[in-house]
Amino acid sequence: MGMENVSGSSGRRVKRAGIRDVARLAGVAPMTVSRALSFPHRVSIETREKIAAAIAATGYIPNRVASNLSSNQTMTIGAVIPTLRNSIAADFTEGFSRALKARGYHLLLGNSDFIPEGEETIVAEFLARRVDGVYLTGATHTAKTRKMLRDNAIPTVEIASLPEDPIDMAVGFSNFDAAYEVTRMLAEQGYRRVALFTTFTKDNERQVERQAGYRAAVRDFGLDTDPRFVAELEMDLKAAGRQLRVLVGERPDVDALFCTGDFIAAGALFEAQRLGIRVPDDLAIAGFEGLEIAENLNPSLTTVRIPRFEIGSRAGTMLLDRIAGKDVEQRVVDMGFEIIKRGSTATPATLRRETAS
Amino acid sequence: MGMENVSGSSGRRVKRAGIRDVARLAGVAPMTVSRALSFPHRVSIETREKIAAAIAATGYIPNRVASNLSSNQTMTIGAVIPTLRNSIAADFTEGFSRALKARGYHLLLGNSDFIPEGEETIVAEFLARRVDGVYLTGATHTAKTRKMLRDNAIPTVEIASLPEDPIDMAVGFSNFDAAYEVTRMLAEQGYRRVALFTTFTKDNERQVERQAGYRAAVRDFGLDTDPRFVAELEMDLKAAGRQLRVLVGERPDVDALFCTGDFIAAGALFEAQRLGIRVPDDLAIAGFEGLEIAENLNPSLTTVRIPRFEIGSRAGTMLLDRIAGKDVEQRVVDMGFEIIKRGSTATPATLRRETAS
DNA sequence: CTATTGAATGTTACCGGTACCATCAAAGGC
DNA sequence: GCCTTTGATGGTACCGGTAACATTCAATAG
Numbered sequence: 001m002g003m004e005n006v007s008g009s010s011g012r013r014v015k016r017a018g019i020r021d022v023a024r025l026a027g028v029a030p031m032t033v034s035r036a037l038s039f040p041h042r043v044s045i046e047t048r049e050k051i052a053a054a055i056a057a058t059g060y061i062p063n064r065v066a067s068n069l070s071s072n073q074t075m076t077i078g079a080v081i082p083t084l085r086n087s088i089a090a091d092f093t094e095g096f097s098r099a100l101k102a103r104g105y106h107l108l109l110g111n112s113d114f115i116p117e118g119e120e121t122i123v124a125e126f127l128a129r130r131v132d133g134v135y136l137t138g139a140t141h142t143a144k145t146r147k148m149l150r151d152n153a154i155p156t157v158e159i160a161s162l163p164e165d166p167i168d169m170a171v172g173f174s175n176f177d178a179a180y181e182v183t184r185m186l187a188e189q190g191y192r193r194v195a196l197f198t199t200f201t202k203d204n205e206r207q208v209e210r211q212a213g214y215r216a217a218v219r220d221f222g223l224d225t226d227p228r229f230v231a232e233l234e235m236d237l238k239a240a241g242r243q244l245r246v247l248v249g250e251r252p253d254v255d256a257l258f259c260t261g262d263f264i265a266a267g268a269l270f271e272a273q274r275l276g277i278r279v280p281d282d283l284a285i286a287g288f289e290g291l292e293i294a295e296n297l298n299p300s301l302t303t304v305r306i307p308r309f310e311i312g313s314r315a316g317t318m319l320l321d322r323i324a325g326k327d328v329e330q331r332v333v334d335m336g337f338e339i340i341k342r343g344s345t346a347t348p349a350t351l352r353r354e355t356a357s
Numbered sequence: 358m359g360m361e362n363v364s365g366s367s368g369r370r371v372k373r374a375g376i377r378d379v380a381r382l383a384g385v386a387p388m389t390v391s392r393a394l395s396f397p398h399r400v401s402i403e404t405r406e407k408i409a410a411a412i413a414a415t416g417y418i419p420n421r422v423a424s425n426l427s428s429n430q431t432m433t434i435g436a437v438i439p440t441l442r443n444s445i446a447a448d449f450t451e452g453f454s455r456a457l458k459a460r461g462y463h464l465l466l467g468n469s470d471f472i473p474e475g476e477e478t479i480v481a482e483f484l485a486r487r488v489d490g491v492y493l494t495g496a497t498h499t500a501k502t503r504k505m506l507r508d509n510a511i512p513t514v515e516i517a518s519l520p521e522d523p524i525d526m527a528v529g530f531s532n533f534d535a536a537y538e539v540t541r542m543l544a545e546q547g548y549r550r551v552a553l554f555t556t557f558t559k560d561n562e563r564q565v566e567r568q569a570g571y572r573a574a575v576r577d578f579g580l581d582t583d584p585r586f587v588a589e590l591e592m593d594l595k596a597a598g599r600q601l602r603v604l605v606g607e608r609p610d611v612d613a614l615f616c617t618g619d620f621i622a623a624g625a626l627f628e629a630q631r632l633g634i635r636v637p638d639d640l641a642i643a644g645f646e647g648l649e650i651a652e653n654l655n656p657s658l659t660t661v662r663i664p665r666f667e668i669g670s671r672a673g674t675m676l677l678d679r680i681a682g683k684d685v686e687q688r689v690v691d692m693g694f695e696i697i698k699r700g701s702t703a704t705p706a707t708l709r710r711e712t713a714s
Numbered sequence: 715c716t717a718t719t720g721a722a723t724g725t726t727a728c729c730g731g732t733a734c735c736a737t738c739a740a741a742g743g744c
Numbered sequence: 745g746c747c748t749t750t751g752a753t754g755g756t757a758c759c760g761g762t763a764a765c766a767t768t769c770a771a772t773a774g
Binding site: 016059061062063064065066068069074076083084085086087090091093094097098101106107108109110111124125127128129130151152236237238241263266267270271273274292293295296297298 | 373416418419420421422423425426431433440441442443444447448450451454455458463464465466467468481482484485486487508509593594595598620623624627628630631649650652653654655
């Protein structure tokens with residue numbers, strides 16, 4: 001009793017010191033040891049020192065599992081990410097993770113692979129593990145996921161969108177507006193035949209929204225609506241290159257290309273270079289996300305800067321505040337975006353000529 | 358008893374069903390419910406169905422925290438990653454995470470920010486949470502980290518290097534050999550003044566090894582040893598561009614540049630384009646990691662392909678085998694690397710001329 | 715027909731902490 | 745000087761499962 005089993009490398013079982021062992025050695029009650037660790041100032045200095053000595057002597061490592069069970073909180077947040085191989089999700093998570101660390105919380109991670117049913121399984125497991133809160137990427141979830149989280153009153157934050165009906169809280173930006181504004185900017189710069197490359201829109205409302213924003217602007221500004229101007233492709237540089245060849249094959253007169261991801265845009269830009277298509281003179285290219293690479297490309301890439309890290313860390317503080325019982329005034333927080341105009345979408349040559357004359 | 362507290366959104370406390378509630382409703386003993394969930398075939402079909410009905414009726418969600426405490430295993434692996442904002446670490450982790458998922462294990466994540474003391478804190482927390490195994494990035498750890506893991510006999514796997522004295526197990530490749538081979542290849546192609554850009558080597562034995570491999574090859578093949586050929590910089594495209602300007606300012610005759618990261622190489626390549634330095638005619642550039650972007654650049658980038666995903670997943674299966682008590686024959690697994698020659702390091706113009714004559 | 719066996723199920727105690735309440739001595743108030 | 749308050753510590757039960765062992769009973773063997 002008071003000693004945990006440890007499977008030693010030699011195969012024999014060793015007992016690990018427990019709080020009762022520490023207490024005995026320090027000549028105090030187990031409860032006092034517990035207090036010394038959780039609320040040091042509630043214990044006298046001498047006792048604290050005796051306990052510290054006993055802990056050092058026994059090599060005691062507190063058992064958070066037992067502590068979690070007893071105190072009914074795990075100091076753990078469950079996070080569902082589509083995949084880590086995705087800079088933007090990684091940045092959200094990084095910001096989030098830092099906010100947690102600052103308050104002693106830890107991150108349990110699950111990959112959904114962009115599949116809502118996968119997310120559902122992970123969330124169920126999170127609930128079984130009694131996480132104190134849940135972080136979800138995006139706003140597309142199964143009905144069961146939503147119900148589980150709500151019925152169990154789990155503080156939850158959804159990242160990257162602005163859902164109309166959040167499960168609990170959300171931090172993000174308007175994907176629709178951002179795409180609309182990029183398209184408007186292109187229209188105002190004089191481009192008329194603007195193509196769109198998005199990644200797959202299935203179960204990904206962010207891409208859906210971006211596509212919708214683009215379409216709305218195309219309509220509002222009277223741009224060319226050829227359906228061949230819109231393509232969904234894998235999040236892959238090579239796929240972007242391939243699709244660019246298709247596009248210029250079908251519509252050689254395309255004058256601008258909006259990609260809902262900077263890597264897609266980079267892939268298209270590289271392919272354009274290979275094809276001898278001058279950017280932006282023959283074709284303007286705009287990206288999305290504001291990754292570091294965008295400003296280093298030649299020409300530098302016009303893009304939408306998303307406050308990725310900030311969204312993550314804001315989500316973290318909101319979630320922890322909620323867990324701590326503080327009132328969260330605003331359930332859906334819009335962190336905005338910023339269009340960064342760069343060389344890849346300079347005013348087109350035709351316009352320049354007109355302006356010059 | 359048998360009911361857990363749930364803090365309802367309305368503030369009132371609701372009792373959550375426990376295994377005893379399910380048992381009562383199904384008319385069986387709690388133990389039978391536990392068995393029905395863990396070893397269904399050990400329970401008769403009728404009983405199983407009664408229990409399933411009771412679970413559905415109560416909305417029972419098993420409490421893994423209690424289960425973990427009682428069974429003394431958490432089905433959790435703790436992973437320390439320097440940062441998620443790093444494609445290569447993300448790929449390792451992704452492969453690892455998939456291997457875990459296949460066997461029902463979950464991932465607890467901690468960021469060390471490349472600081473060994475940060476890692477130490479995280480590992481201590483992992484031990485307190487009684488993770489079943491630990492995943493560490495790299496082979497640079499504090500003495501205390503090593504001691505904690507060994508004394509507690511925690512199955513551990515170190516990723517990305519081939520440590521001489523692994524804490525327990527390791528999966529990686531020889532960073533030294535890879536860098537040596539790239540440098541040799543450049544030497545054999547006729548380059549004599551080969552520069553090196555690495556990221557910071559402090560507490561990062563992978564970069565140290567790569568730099569050492571480069572230096573060994575420089576020596577073995579009689580290349581120019583000007584110390585100004587070696588630079589350590591941030592993992593940042595812009596920093597690479599800046600450093601390239603410094604380099605060509607100091608040594609305009611540099612004929613090749615080896616970067617120990619593909620993004621660094623890309624940054625250098627973009628800057629070269631801006632400076633009017635032709636690649637590979639004026640300057641050859643080689644990268645490291647084998648990221649997707651490498652093959653899409655213009656010219657496409659020579660690089661070292663690391664089996665990132667495979668390293669992660671192999672590490673996962675090794676760790677779980679070890680936890681399952683299977684013997685792991687090989688403690689340090691070398692997953693190799695592959696040099697991919699592409700356009701950015703074609704034979705230099707001077708050599709081409711000679712060859713042609 | 716009784717002993718043996720094994721599948722299905724039950725009983726009990728325990729995993730290692732902490733919530734909650736009790737106790738007790740010293741300090742402070744009037 | 746007596747009562748209340750405060751700080752330090754202790755005792756006990758309990759968190760919600762499961763390990764280990766016990767029990768029951770029908771099927772099979774001898």
